Amino acid sequence: MPVSLEDVEKARKTLAGVICRTGLAYTNTVSEMSGNHVYLKMENLQRTGSFKLRGAYNKIANLSEKEKSKGVIASSAGNHAQGVALAATTFGISSTIVMPKHAPLSKVNATRGYGAKVVLHGDVYDEAYAKARCIQAEENSTFVHPFDDPMVIAGQGTIALELLEDLPEVEVVVVPIGGGGLISGMAVALKNLKPSIKIIGVQTKNMPCMAEAISRKCIVTIDKIPTIADGIAVKTPGNLNFDIVKHFVDDIVTVDEEEIAGAILLLLERIKTIAEGAGAAAIAAVLHRLSQYKGRKIAAVISGGNIDVNTMTRIINKGMVKSGRKVFFDTMISDKPGTLWTLLQLIADAGANVLAVTHSRDNQGVALGYAKVELELETADKEQIYAIKRLMEEKQYCVNIR
Structure with missing residues (x-):
């Protein structure tokens, strides 16, 4: 091995x-x-x-003085980047990290905060890796691989x-x-x-x-x-x-x-x-x-x-949404005063919490005299969701779960 x-x-x-x-x-x-x-x-x-700090620091600690003097470069989706940056700064050497363009902003900012120069390139780690190898060849820096x-x-x-x-x-x-x-x-x-x-x-x-x-x-x-x-x-x-x-x-x-x-x-x-x-x-x-x-x-x-x-x-x-703690309902109501209040009171009596309501008369497919209502509800579980759906259907609402 x-x-x-x-x-x-x-x-x-x-x-x-x-x-x-x-x-x-x-x-x-x-x-x-x-x-x-x-x-x-x-x-x-x-x-x-x-965990990435463990491997990055162990690698950089075991570099020769000549390798350290060239600075280090690495590619990373974010965690190895921070480990290399912190380790390099600890030893007083420069570091460049190539990260995918869509790496989480928190990881990018943290890597810069630890003292590294960050280059954003590619959509996934492997594309960032290829770019890092190109930069390494140009600058003759020492590459710190994230896993191999x-x-x-x-x-x-x-x-x-x-x-x-x-x-x-x-x-x-x-x-x-x-x-x-x-x-x-x-x-x-x-x-x-x-x-x-x-x-x-x-x-x-x-x-x-x-x-x-x-x-x-x-x-x-x-x-x-x-x-x-x-x-x-x-x-x-x-x-x-x-x-x-x-x-x-x-x-x-x-x-x-x-x-x-x-x-x-x-x-x-x-x-x-x-x-x-x-x-x-x-x-x-x-x-x-x-x-x-x-x-x-x-x-x-x-x-x-x-x-x-x-x-x-x-x-x-x-x-x-997957666990039934939140649900989105669509339904139609008559465009008359009090009908939205009646619907919301029905939801409240069923024990759900209304997080958001969109009430629109102008959507395509909404007949004259009606309004489309989109509801975002906080619920206890899937059983409550379907209990509310049945209750609404009993009151003649046509319900669609999104």
């Missing part, structure tokens, strides 16, 4: 006093929902808001050392996968220290590069599809990572966008912690893809918490 347990243990010494030892939190909510004993490794509370590098892999593996110390009886570890750096480092440590442990990787269905590579038994590049899990939106897995995953990882599952959004909302509302899409992927897998495990001690890595506020707002709204 390109990375050994000794490399991970050495990385831990390098990172001492730099990173935070993140907590391992038991979650009653996810445990009850999944039928297991679920613990969360809270890397969303790490410095820079992600032994020092980076070893740094990420230090999470596993903490995990096993805090929960030596852990049976299953669930880890998000982008290019594979995090799961590679953790797998090396976990399988060497506790061979019986099951390691489950998680990818988004929109970008399952490692899952496809393992299935086809070779490195593949897949087409890009937008995903809210930008931190694991990688088209091509790393070569070193592929070899380690193939050797050590027991299974890779994929989760869809709604499942990730639901996990973000669950973590926010019930567990009181903020996770980005990639960070919530492991919880989505525990809830929706690991039904074969019951009564097991499972640790899920919440890999990052750097989520854009606008993205969070959309996810919350989408999650509330």
